[in-house]
Each structure stands twice: as C-alpha cells, then as structure tokens.
Amino acid sequence: MNKYIKKSADLETTYQETKIGFLSIALRKSxxxxxxxxxxxxxxxxxxxxxxxxxxxxxxxxxxxxxxxxxxxxxxxxxxxxxxxxxxxxxxxxxxxxxxxxxxxxxxxxxxxxxxxxxxxGRMRNIVGGLAGEKLTQNIISALTVRNFEFQYFEKHSQKWINGDKFQEDQSNLVKAIKWTNGEKSRLLYYDLTVPVVKKNIDIVLFNNSDVNNKNSKEFKEFISNHDNYLALGELKGGIDPAGADEHWKTANTALTRIRTAFGNLDKSVSTIFIGAAIEAAMAKEIYEQCQSEELSNCANLTKPRQLAEICDWLVKL
Missing domain, CATH: 1.10.238.90 (Restriction endonuclease BsobI, helical domain)
Structure with a gap:
C-alpha cells in the first residue's frame, strides 16, 4: 500500500489539483x-x-x-x-x-x-493521454537515478535502447520501455502493450526479467506469451475532468479484474496497480478498499507528487 495513503480521502483529487490540471491542459492547447x-x-x-x-x-x-x-x-x-x-x-x-x-x-x-x-x-485527446505517461516515465526514471540503478530506455523513433544517463525530460514522450538492474534482479517495463494472456492492451506492464531482444519480433512474441515472465500490470488514467472520473475507473477496474482472472486461471500471481488523475470520493473509497484487501497491489493519484513518487519507487524495487 502506498505509504502516503492512510485513508480513502487521501486519494481524492482536490478542487485545486483539478484547477491546476485544467490550466495545464488549456495552456498546452493554446x-x-x-x-x-x-x-x-x-x-x-x-x-x-x-x-x-x-x-x-x-x-x-x-x-x-x-x-x-x-x-x-x-x-x-x-x-x-x-x-x-x-x-x-x-x-x-x-x-x-x-x-x-x-x-x-x-x-x-x-x-x-x-x-x-x-x-x-483530436491532437489534444492524444496529448492528454500522453502527458500522464510522460509524468509517470519521469518519476520512474527519477526513482532509478536516485537509487543508482543502471537503466536504459527504448526510444520509439530510433527503435534503440539508450543509456539512462542520456535521458532528458523533453524526451519523455518518446519512451516506449525502460529496463534496469537491481542487484541480481533485472526488470523490463513496457507501456501500452497487448498482453496475449489477457488479449487486451494494458497501459503498464512490468516483466520480472529483461532477457529478451525486443527488436526480434519472434523472440519478443514468445517472451510476452509466457505468463511466468510477468510481475505487475496496471492501468493509467490521465484525464482530469471529474465528470469522466467514475467512467475511467470502471473501465480500469474491469481491465484489472480481467488481468487477475486471466493470470489466476494459469495459477500465476501478478501485482496490479491503478494510477489516476481524476479520483472522486466514491471511487477513492473503492480503490482504497481494494488495496486494503490486497485485491489491488498499489495505487496513486497522478496529481499528488508524493503518492506518484512512492508508487514509482515501489515499482523499481519490485
């Protein structure tokens, strides 16, 4: 459980956070x-x-x-x-x-x-979704850097793995995957990946090893088809509009339930997480209860820096 979440209200997006979110989108739109x-x-x-x-x-x-x-x-x-x-x-x-x-x-x-x-x-709809991913990437890379974990990121355009010390924040939108080592453990995190076990596209996918050539389509297909390679999967919802918050959570919750069911049918235990920008009181209560019962492994409000930093640190240590 995220150490900065002591009660369901801690997850709720405040009026001020919503206002800042709308302002950020308005400035970007201009x-x-x-x-x-x-x-x-x-x-x-x-x-x-x-x-x-x-x-x-x-x-x-x-x-x-x-x-x-x-x-x-x-x-x-x-x-x-x-x-x-x-x-x-x-x-x-x-x-x-x-x-x-x-x-x-x-x-x-x-x-x-x-x-x-x-x-x-249409461009702004893509940008709003992308901004959430950029923010998550920046926080994950910050966690890796502070912990001095060696890492590389996979750049969409060049289709190359680049050493972490070359990363700059304005490149966040180009990051498709990140891999790192933590002692003897190696990890590979992918964004927006169709997971064969679930037969759906998942926002965040963490593998328990990075021993794969992702540019070899056959090898990578075999890798992601092996359910034993998965460690954690999650949903990321970056929309800030409170009117759409409940619908975003319903969609994410359905996806997370599908993940747990698919891997459970294979006797494979995986962690599931939810990160959202617009979290209203009712859904905050539901998310909090799922975390307390360990149905959901971890969660965070995207607009709250400490919660986001904590879940990213949790991910890189997993």
Missing part, C-alpha cells in the same frame, strides 16, 4: 493552436492573391487546404478522383465563397479554421 493558426495565416496569404475564388480551385498546391475548408476529410479525398474533388470544391465555392462577395477570403479562412479545430481536438 500552444498547440499556434500551429493551426499559422497554417491559416499561410493559407490566407495565398488566397489574398485571387480576386475570383473559383481560381483557387486550379491551384493544385492548395487543393488539400481547400478540401479541408470545404469539409472534405482525408479519408474522403482518398476515395475521390481528382475531377470529383474539383466538382465538390466548385460547388463549395459557388455556394459559400461567391455568396460572401468581397469578404470571401474571411469566409474561406473561417471554414478552414473550423476543420483545423477538429484536428486540434
């Missing part, structure tokens, strides 16, 4: 929005050169941007022939841009930004 605003500015620069909006259709350089303004999705463009695309764009221009008269460029850019807003929303 930063990400700059990219789409710059795209709109570049698009406008080209559009300003045309007195007749119909002439925009003949500029192949901006066909994609015109399609986005018209609401033609990437998937749709993949199915359509070039002539059909131009026909749709012609209808769009005649229906909306010509009708706007001298203000047609304003109308075009406004509609373009609506589509980019959807893209920003």
């Amino acid at each position: 930063k990400e929005a700059n990219h789409y605003l710059n795209l709109a500015s570049a698009f406008r620069t080209i559009a300003d050169d045309y007195d007749n909006p119909l002439d925009l259709i003949n500029n192949d350089d901006i066909t994609v941007s015109m399609c986005e303004a018209a609401g033609v999705s990437t998937k749709a463009r993949g199915y359509l022939q070039p002539n059909d695309t131009k026909e749709i764009l012609t209808d769009f221009v005649e229906e909306y841009l010509i009708a706007a008269g001298a203000n047609y460029v304003d109308e075009l850019i406004s509609r373009y930004l609506l589509t980019q807003g959807d893209a920003l929303g």
Whole structure:
C-alpha cells in the first residue's frame, strides 16, 4: 500500500489539483493552436492573391487546404478522383465563397479554421493521454537515478535502447520501455502493450526479467506469451475532468479484474496497480478498499507528487 495513503480521502483529487490540471491542459492547447493558426495565416496569404475564388480551385498546391475548408476529410479525398474533388470544391465555392462577395477570403479562412479545430481536438485527446505517461516515465526514471540503478530506455523513433544517463525530460514522450538492474534482479517495463494472456492492451506492464531482444519480433512474441515472465500490470488514467472520473475507473477496474482472472486461471500471481488523475470520493473509497484487501497491489493519484513518487519507487524495487 502506498505509504502516503492512510485513508480513502487521501486519494481524492482536490478542487485545486483539478484547477491546476485544467490550466495545464488549456495552456498546452493554446500552444498547440499556434500551429493551426499559422497554417491559416499561410493559407490566407495565398488566397489574398485571387480576386475570383473559383481560381483557387486550379491551384493544385492548395487543393488539400481547400478540401479541408470545404469539409472534405482525408479519408474522403482518398476515395475521390481528382475531377470529383474539383466538382465538390466548385460547388463549395459557388455556394459559400461567391455568396460572401468581397469578404470571401474571411469566409474561406473561417471554414478552414473550423476543420483545423477538429484536428486540434483530436491532437489534444492524444496529448492528454500522453502527458500522464510522460509524468509517470519521469518519476520512474527519477526513482532509478536516485537509487543508482543502471537503466536504459527504448526510444520509439530510433527503435534503440539508450543509456539512462542520456535521458532528458523533453524526451519523455518518446519512451516506449525502460529496463534496469537491481542487484541480481533485472526488470523490463513496457507501456501500452497487448498482453496475449489477457488479449487486451494494458497501459503498464512490468516483466520480472529483461532477457529478451525486443527488436526480434519472434523472440519478443514468445517472451510476452509466457505468463511466468510477468510481475505487475496496471492501468493509467490521465484525464482530469471529474465528470469522466467514475467512467475511467470502471473501465480500469474491469481491465484489472480481467488481468487477475486471466493470470489466476494459469495459477500465476501478478501485482496490479491503478494510477489516476481524476479520483472522486466514491471511487477513492473503492480503490482504497481494494488495496486494503490486497485485491489491488498499489495505487496513486497522478496529481499528488508524493503518492506518484512512492508508487514509482515501489515499482523499481519490485
């Protein structure tokens, strides 16, 4: 049990922590929005050169941007022939841009930004989920560093193992796995891995040894198919919105129950953990009770630094 959790209320996300979480996401969204605003500015620069909006259709350089303004999705463009695309764009221009008269460029850019807003929303959903993983990675690596455990991390883009002393916090989003040694013990932690025993993707997977070449697909497949190699599995929920907290816990609890059942059927005992950002009173009570009964091995609130540091230290020592 996490030593900084003495009662269920210790797990609850406070109003202040929720506010800080929302502020962090808002600031990140504003930063990400700059990219789409710059795209709109570049698009406008080209559009300003045309007195007749119909002439925009003949500029192949901006066909994609015109399609986005018209609401033609990437998937749709993949199915359509070039002539059909131009026909749709012609209808769009005649229906909306010509009708706007001298203000047609304003109308075009406004509609373009609506589509980019959807893209920003999708990007932010990925970022919010990724931020939780980044925070967890940073705390795990801090625990390893303080304990002077030798470790390496697997970088997504290069597909290479990199020595821990090269790690920088701005690389956290690129970390797919971490392996380390603790005396005679070796450990391998993977994020977002489909576990054959469970037949589902699991957020956090800790193996009881790192003796595997993860770049050899056959060897790695055999490794993760062996239930004896597993030590701990967990769910990570980074959403801060209190309105979605209960649903996140229900989803995570179902996954954790599935894990225990799958490994239990093989007479294999594994630890299970839960780390969440938005934890309301009712779910805090349930999580706390599961930890006390040892159904859940450990837990932490992602917004509480001491709880997070403690569960990461627990993980690296396991």
